[in-house]
Amino acid sequence: MAPEESTETTRLLQSFERRFLAARALRSFPWQSLEEKLRDSGSELLLDILQKTVKHPLCTKHPPSVKYTRCFLSELIRKPSGDSVTLSESTAIISHGTTGLVTWxxxxxxxxxxxxxxxxxxxxxxxxxxxxxxxxxxxxxxxxxxxxxxxxxxxxxxxxxxxxxxxxxxxxxxxxxxxxxxxxxxxxxxxxxxxxxxxxxxxxxxxxxxxxxxxxxxxxxxxxxxxxxxxxxxxxxxxxxxxxxxxxxxxxxxxxxxxxxxxxxxxxxxxxxxxxxxxxxxxxxxxxxxxxxxxxxxxxxxxxx
The missing domain is CATH 3.40.50.150 (Vaccinia Virus protein VP39)
Incomplete structure (x- = not known):
């Protein structure tokens, strides 16, 4: 990776890290820059972002709300795939005689x-x-x-x-x-x-x-x-x-x-x-x-x- 690209990647990771640790609104994250970078960097960059956000030591010790984390991950998954996964599920563990209406x-x-x-x-x-x-x-x-x-x-x-x-x-x-x-x-x-x-x-x-x-x-x-x-x-x-x-x-x-x-x-x-x-x-x-x-x-x- 060229020095300029390495610097850009570092800044992008820092931006995600600071915003996630501060629980900033998801619209404030540099999603467009991430999409542009993913065209060249591939999935390795996504793993780096996970290490700086969801798997950050501070988040492991003091995790943000499940709702915030779930919304963030849904947005992150959407970037390489072009979409997210949306599910309709039952709120009951057993419903209509089956356990198959929820995700385990x-x-x-x-x-x-x-x-x-x-x-x-x-x-x-x-x-x-x-x-x-x-x-x-x-x-x-x-x-x-x-x-x-x-x-x-x-x-x-x-x-x-x-x-x-x-x-x-x-x-x-x-x-x-x-x-x-x-x-x-x-x-x-x-x-x-x-x-x-x-x-x-x-x-x-x-x-x-x-x-x-x-x-x-x-x-x-x-x-x-x-x-x-x-x-x-x-x-x-x-x-x-x-x-x-x-x-x-x-x-x-x-x-x-x-x-x-x-x-x-x-x-x-x-x-x-x-x-x-x-x-x-x-x-x-x-x-x-x-x-x-x-x-x-x-x-x-x-x-x-």
């Missing part, structure tokens, strides 16, 4: 990991199991440039909310997919806009041919290890996914979860071993974009289907 910690954690590791999703078809409110998938669609993204769940109210959240973020939906169907073939390898569908998918009844119709390159799931019955159903789906691309490499798979009951997590790894699915825990990532409870133990497993 592991979904936020997986979204942060995806933003830090976009190459895992770029120009690929992603199938999300148990999408819930859709935060993780919307972040991936906006920040990681997948070729196609399939949100899926089995609860009708969750699917209704999912479709609404996708449209709320100005993302076009392919024709409604209440059952797995093969996407029409057209080359979007270089497209910035992924093909997005919302599919009804029951883990206990979906077949290998139906899963194969999605042609997934990557499979993800977040906060779906909450009871033994669900774990067994999930392992069954993963086993079928491992066999759904006979002549090609099996899809990569990532499962994020918060450790609430160690026995349930142990059951998941034991059952995967029983059906021949190996796994490894990913290192904790440094990306911290969303305000959530960090004292909870959240992990991401990479599965070898």
């Amino acid at each position: 910690n592991a979904a936020l954690y997986l979204a942060e990991w995806a933003i830090e590791n976009p190459v895992a999703f770029t120009h690929r078809t992603v199938l999300e199991l148990g999408s819930g409110a859709g935060l993780t998938g919307l972040a991936i669609c906006k920040m990681c440039r997948p070729r196609a993204y399939v949100f899926s769940d089995c609860h009708s109210r969750v699917l209704e909310q999912l479709r609404g959240n996708v449209l709320l973020n100005h993302i076009s939906l392919e024709p409604d997919a209440t059952t797995p169907v093969e996407h029409p073939g057209h080359d979007t390898h270089h497209s910035e806009i992924p093909r997005v569908t919302v599919a009804q998918l029951d883990w206990d009844t979906v077949t290998t041919p139906q899963l194969a119709a999605f042609q997934p390159d990557v499979v993800i799931a977040a906060d779906v290890l909450y009871c033994p019955e669900t774990v067994l159903s999930l392992v069954g789906v993963l086993q079928r996914l491992s066999a759904c691309r006979k002549d090609e490499q099996a899809p990569a798979a990532y499962v994020a979860f918060t450790v609430r009951n160690p026995e349930t997590c142990q059951l998941f790894t034991t059952e995967m071993g029983r059906v021949g699915i190996s796994w490894e825990a990913l290192p904790r990532h440094d990306q911290k974009l969303f305000p959530y409870e960090e004292h909870s133990e959240t992990d991401i497993l990479k599965l070898m289907l």
Whole structure:
């Protein structure tokens, strides 16, 4: 970096730091200068800004209000992506007989990991199991440039909310997919806009041919290890996914979860071993974009289907 550019970057970082520590109005931040700088500096500058603001030692010790931090991060995320993620959620943990109408910690954690590791999703078809409110998938669609993204769940109210959240973020939906169907073939390898569908998918009844119709390159799931019955159903789906691309490499798979009951997590790894699915825990990532409870133990497993 040239000396002049280094000086400009330092001034920009100082400007963000001083305004954030003083809790100044967001409109006073030098957003235009940041956008101009991002064209040359890339995401490294965003990480530097996070260190000077949200992750500043003073903010770690004396954090600003959650509302102020959330608004700041929403504005910051909008700069490289051209937009922010907007969600409609239920205010109740359990609503209409499901927990899928709210966003849970592991979904936020997986979204942060995806933003830090976009190459895992770029120009690929992603199938999300148990999408819930859709935060993780919307972040991936906006920040990681997948070729196609399939949100899926089995609860009708969750699917209704999912479709609404996708449209709320100005993302076009392919024709409604209440059952797995093969996407029409057209080359979007270089497209910035992924093909997005919302599919009804029951883990206990979906077949290998139906899963194969999605042609997934990557499979993800977040906060779906909450009871033994669900774990067994999930392992069954993963086993079928491992066999759904006979002549090609099996899809990569990532499962994020918060450790609430160690026995349930142990059951998941034991059952995967029983059906021949190996796994490894990913290192904790440094990306911290969303305000959530960090004292909870959240992990991401990479599965070898």
